[in-house]
Amino acid sequence: MKILVIGGGAAGMMAAVTAARLGSEVSIYEQNEKLGKKLFITGKGRCNLTNASDRDTHLAAVVSGARFLYSSQTRFDAAATMDFFEQLGVSLKTERGQRVFPTSDHSSDVIRALEYELKRLGVRIFLNTPVKELLTEEISGEGLTVEELTQEDAAKEEKKKSSGKKLSKCIGKITGIRLSDGSKVMADKVILATGGISYPLTGADGSGLAMAERSGHTVTKLYPALVPLTVAEPWISQLAGLSLRNVSVLIREGKKKLYEGFGEMLFTHRGVSGPLILSASSYVTTHFEPSGKGGDQAEKLLLQIDLKPGLDEETLDKRLIRELEEAKTKQVKNMMGSLLPSGMIPVVLDMAGVPAEEKACDVNKQQRRALLQTLKSFSLTINGTEGFDQAIITKGGVKTGQIDPATMASKLVKGLYFAGECVDVDALTGGFNLQIAWASGFAAGNAAATEGEKI
Numbered sequence: 001m002k003i004l005v006i007g008g009g010a011a012g013m014m015a016a017v018t019a020a021r022l023g024s025e026v027s028i029y030e031q032n033e034k035l036g037k038k039l040f041i042t043g044k045g046r047c048n049l050t051n052a053s054d055r056d057t058h059l060a061a062v063v064s065g066a067r068f069l070y071s072s073q074t075r076f077d078a079a080a081t082m083d084f085f086e087q088l089g090v091s092l093k094t095e096r097g098q099r100v101f102p103t104s105d106h107s108s109d110v111i112r113a114l115e116y117e118l119k120r121l122g123v124r125i126f127l128n129t130p131v132k133e134l135l136t137e138e139i140s141g142e143g144l145t146v147e148e149l150t151q152e153d154a155a156k157e158e159k160k161k162s163s164g165k166k167l168s169k170c171i172g173k174i175t176g177i178r179l180s181d182g183s184k185v186m187a188d189k190v191i192l193a194t195g196g197i198s199y200p201l202t203g204a205d206g207s208g209l210a211m212a213e214r215s216g217h218t219v220t221k222l223y224p225a226l227v228p229l230t231v232a233e234p235w236i237s238q239l240a241g242l243s244l245r246n247v248s249v250l251i252r253e254g255k256k257k258l259y260e261g262f263g264e265m266l267f268t269h270r271g272v273s274g275p276l277i278l279s280a281s282s283y284v285t286t287h288f289e290p291s292g293k294g295g296d297q298a299e300k301l302l303l304q305i306d307l308k309p310g311l312d313e314e315t316l317d318k319r320l321i322r323e324l325e326e327a328k329t330k331q332v333k334n335m336m337g338s339l340l341p342s343g344m345i346p347v348v349l350d351m352a353g354v355p356a357e358e359k360a361c362d363v364n365k366q367q368r369r370a371l372l373q374t375l376k377s378f379s380l381t382i383n384g385t386e387g388f389d390q391a392i393i394t395k396g397g398v399k400t401g402q403i404d405p406a407t408m409a410s411k412l413v414k415g416l417y418f419a420g421e422c423v424d425v426d427a428l429t430g431g432f433n434l435q436i437a438w439a440s441g442f443a444a445g446n447a448a449a450t451e452g453e454k455i
């Protein structure tokens, strides 16, 4: 079987190794000068390559596409990923939150192991080689239009899923690829593993998604996810660099709760970031323009930060009364150190309308109540995201309804497979996104090497 893999990232390399181990003749086409450019910067250069938790935890961390991923994640789970890399000689360690890293803390070790295995298996690697087009031909007699097929699929999919039958209608079959110099490379199977459009400097330019679209697939609207959020309050820059641990946040649109969570966050020059906010962003990003930029016209969401989630209002009020009494003639700003990091104190006092220089014993009940409210609900107005340049992941991609979840095969073009972030799936941080890349790459490589007849 002659298989071409477009994209030498995590998913593409896993697909290529898997297919080559099954005896296929495999080539990878990568537009960058090296393989795994995005993989290199993952986990701040340490590569959080999976999460040592069970399948249900993985699926719970998937924001879009959990049902679709059930099959591939069951077949190739976190334990399989760890075995795979350990067998390639990459020693692994598990850290807080079950995050798995190479013991060396170097993502380059993960890339090197994959490259070594690709070379050992005789996979041909073409670097600096952008693929421009998928070559397909119509299958005569089965010529349904995409619209017809999509409508039919929607109705039939549910029924067929339960009977275990595969959808058989295709509008074409793959014959190969065209490169940027115009040359054609013919093949039996093609695996598209071109990633999303976040961190464009790593090669994520959306060209793969455009090719998928031109071959008849639907690409859903793309949004930046796991991305810092911007806020409307101009004074936010005063807090830039300050991080908060053990806070809870609530994001709402009017009365509707969009996200609730607990953890660590930090302030940036234009807004908020950190693990808790990145997770939150995956649930709110679709409220903003994909370009991410906020502004007067942008939708506004309310971010409420509970700075003291461990204390209910009554307990916190009692503590404030006690501390104000004990501090007596001290300025109120000097008694807040036990409650807040120093950088937050002037902003919180200002928001509560309590003069920072006021003596603790002069703080009246109304001011104390305002302080209590601000500590329990420090509110900001989210007006956008930092966009794809700073997004860890792309939300959106090739529509999952057009892909067989067990094999990652296109339902529209025979012999075409998808793997990784180019598909409309996304997950939270913690190694879950790379696990999607490994598992879908494995499924695609396996199916491409074993499914159907040689063309």
Ligand SMILES: Cc1cc2nc3c(=O)[nH]c(=O)nc-3n(C[C@H](O)[C@H](O)[C@H](O)COP(=O)(O)OP(=O)(O)OC[C@H]3O[C@@H](n4cnc5c(N)ncnc54)[C@H](O)[C@@H]3O)c2cc1C
Binding pocket: 006, 007, 008, 009, 010, 011, 012, 029, 030, 031, 032, 035, 036, 037, 038, 039, 041, 042, 043, 044, 047, 048, 049, 050, 129, 130, 131, 132, 193, 194, 195, 196, 198, 199, 202, 203, 204, 205, 206, 207, 208, 391, 392, 393, 419, 420, 421, 422, 430, 431, 432, 433, 434, 435, 437
């Ligand atoms: C800063 C950062 C940190 C991250 N950290 C983690 C982490 O620690 N853990 C985790 O689980 N996830 C992490 N992620 C997410 C993770 O990197 C992605 O989910 C994963 O890389 C997706 O793999 P992929 O193979 O689908 O896409 P990619 O890794 O983006 O690979 C796609 C490849 O295709 C190539 N390509 C695209 N178009 C063409 C074309 N037309 N012709 C030829 N080649 C093409 C690109 O150059 C690229 O090399 C992080 C992401 C970022 C940006």
